[in-house]
Amino acid sequence: MKQTDSVDVLIAGAGPTGLVLALWLRRFGLRVRIIDKTAEPGTTSRALAVQARTLELYAQMGLADAVVERGRKVFAANLWVGGKRRAHLPFGDFGEGLSPFAFALIYPQDEHERLLIERLQQAGVTVERNTELLGFEERGGRVIAHLKRADGVEKSCVATYLAGCDGAHSTVRETLQIGFEGGTYEHTFYVADVEAGGAVMNGEVHVGLDAEDFLAVFPLKEDGHARLIGTVRDSSLAAGRELAWSDVGTKVIEWLGIDVKHVHWFSTYHVHHRVASAFRRGRTFLLGDAAHIHSPVGGQGMNTGIGDAVNLAWKLADVLRGRADAQLLDTYEVERIGFAQRLVRTTDQAFTAVTSSRPFVRFVRLHVAPRVLPLFFRFRRVRRLLFHTLSQIGIRYPESPMSDGKAGNVRGGDRLPWTGSNFDALTSAEWQVHVYGEAKPDTAVPLYVFPWNAEAKRAGLERNAAYLVRPDGYVAVAGVDGMRSG
Numbered sequence: 001m002k003q004t005d006s007v008d009v010l011i012a013g014a015g016p017t018g019l020v021l022a023l024w025l026r027r028f029g030l031r032v033r034i035i036d037k038t039a040e041p042g043t044t045s046r047a048l049a050v051q052a053r054t055l056e057l058y059a060q061m062g063l064a065d066a067v068v069e070r071g072r073k074v075f076a077a078n079l080w081v082g083g084k085r086r087a088h089l090p091f092g093d094f095g096e097g098l099s100p101f102a103f104a105l106i107y108p109q110d111e112h113e114r115l116l117i118e119r120l121q122q123a124g125v126t127v128e129r130n131t132e133l134l135g136f137e138e139r140g141g142r143v144i145a146h147l148k149r150a151d152g153v154e155k156s157c158v159a160t161y162l163a164g165c166d167g168a169h170s171t172v173r174e175t176l177q178i179g180f181e182g183g184t185y186e187h188t189f190y191v192a193d194v195e196a197g198g199a200v201m202n203g204e205v206h207v208g209l210d211a212e213d214f215l216a217v218f219p220l221k222e223d224g225h226a227r228l229i230g231t232v233r234d235s236s237l238a239a240g241r242e243l244a245w246s247d248v249g250t251k252v253i254e255w256l257g258i259d260v261k262h263v264h265w266f267s268t269y270h271v272h273h274r275v276a277s278a279f280r281r282g283r284t285f286l287l288g289d290a291a292h293i294h295s296p297v298g299g300q301g302m303n304t305g306i307g308d309a310v311n312l313a314w315k316l317a318d319v320l321r322g323r324a325d326a327q328l329l330d331t332y333e334v335e336r337i338g339f340a341q342r343l344v345r346t347t348d349q350a351f352t353a354v355t356s357s358r359p360f361v362r363f364v365r366l367h368v369a370p371r372v373l374p375l376f377f378r379f380r381r382v383r384r385l386l387f388h389t390l391s392q393i394g395i396r397y398p399e400s401p402m403s404d405g406k407a408g409n410v411r412g413g414d415r416l417p418w419t420g421s422n423f424d425a426l427t428s429a430e431w432q433v434h435v436y437g438e439a440k441p442d443t444a445v446p447l448y449v450f451p452w453n454a455e456a457k458r459a460g461l462e463r464n465a466a467y468l469v470r471p472d473g474y475v476a477v478a479g480v481d482g483m484r485s486g
Helices: 016-027 052-059 064-070 109-122 171-176 234-238 251-255 301-320 326-355 359-377 380-390 422-428 454-458
Strands: 003-012 032-035 072-074 076-081 084-090 104-106 131-139 142-149 154-164 180-197 205-209 214-219 225-231 259-276 284-286 404-407 432-436 447-450 466-469 475-478
Touching: 003 016, 003 142, 003 301, 016 032, 016 109, 016 301, 032 131, 052 064, 052 301, 052 422, 064 109, 072 214, 076 359, 084 359, 131 171, 154 171, 154 301, 171 284, 205 251, 214 251, 225 251, 259 326, 301 326, 359 380, 422 432, 422 447
Parallel strands: 003 032, 003 154, 076 205, 154 284, 404 475, 432 447
Antiparallel strands: 072 104, 076 084, 131 142, 142 154, 180 225, 180 259, 205 214, 214 225, 432 466, 466 475
16 A cells, blocks of 8 residues: 655755755754664764764754764874884864864764764654655656565655755666766775774774775774775785775785774775766755765765755755745755865876876875974964864855845855854844844844954954854855945
């Protein structure tokens, strides 16, 4: 018997992107269903980093403190070449003054997902497991989705909008026949969670290089536990069998002095770089890995998907609650696809520099970079630029049709600069006006007036200017007319 249900938004895929989208939609009071064809959440994952911009968005929903508490802050990275440490890069709180989350944080994706699922259940939504999206079509101003449960029962779900958060092999994207151009890197990599001893198990990041091998060591929350990412030996690949821990290259592991006592899990993978040719088709949207995949350099992937989710969530909410015209939804693709394309290009260049076997690139990687990087890291401006880039606080939407104006150094489309207290107002996740100094209370949306001080000036804000701030903490209009006093 075919059953039919109706919701505001159907979400296909219960990874971090889909879960965050569901959480934000629920806080706006919308009817949400989230399905996933897997039987249970993942127990292995590659994503580790939770960037500052993600934590800022989580702070708006009361989730940041839990993530920071369960994760591990990392304050330095080390570069090893040929068994010797060639560079120690202390970054500490390298984003101090730029964000309330000025540090690097590691929190594995599988644990991250469990926390999001727990919070979503508290919001009254349960992930529907063993539920597959067979197909869908748009009809009569609605999306009709055809679902199949593990017991073989098929049913339809009527949704006002459909969000495809269903990964690199997205059924949503394939059904829409949206292109996914890009490629695959030649190397095969492994990822393993291990319990180990040795001097490098010290809570810092370590990257080991030689002419043919690569190993990255990331500390996990529990002392003596780490995530290892490295390359698989060519001889093992030639064997044509399922790979195991015994197939990994051991040279770098040995000269780093890592004594692996137990391997909790092990997996191999290829790295891809692709971006969908469109992020929206009618009432259907692509987010996360369904829209873009790229190298793990810089820990950007999961965070970018979460950024997609928040960007789309408040726009769907404004439209569904009758607060905005449906044209607002056009800005999702405009804002997110450009960033995804730039991200794939930059991570591709960085990944090539780390893994290329070309003689010149290898020479730079093994001999030039270890000498130059410590010199650059001595400069505070370099460390802050690195934070600005990796943390994603530098993402801007100047090309968006809703971005306008400039006041001080802040333009429409910029993330609202942090001044130490102004982010508290963002927990409402509603449109609001900020003024730093004095203002006339003649606005139709909530007005927040903050003192003009050194922090506001340093952040590049203009005294007494008005900033119209979106629900996701980005400035829509800088220097709003009629909001200045005297």
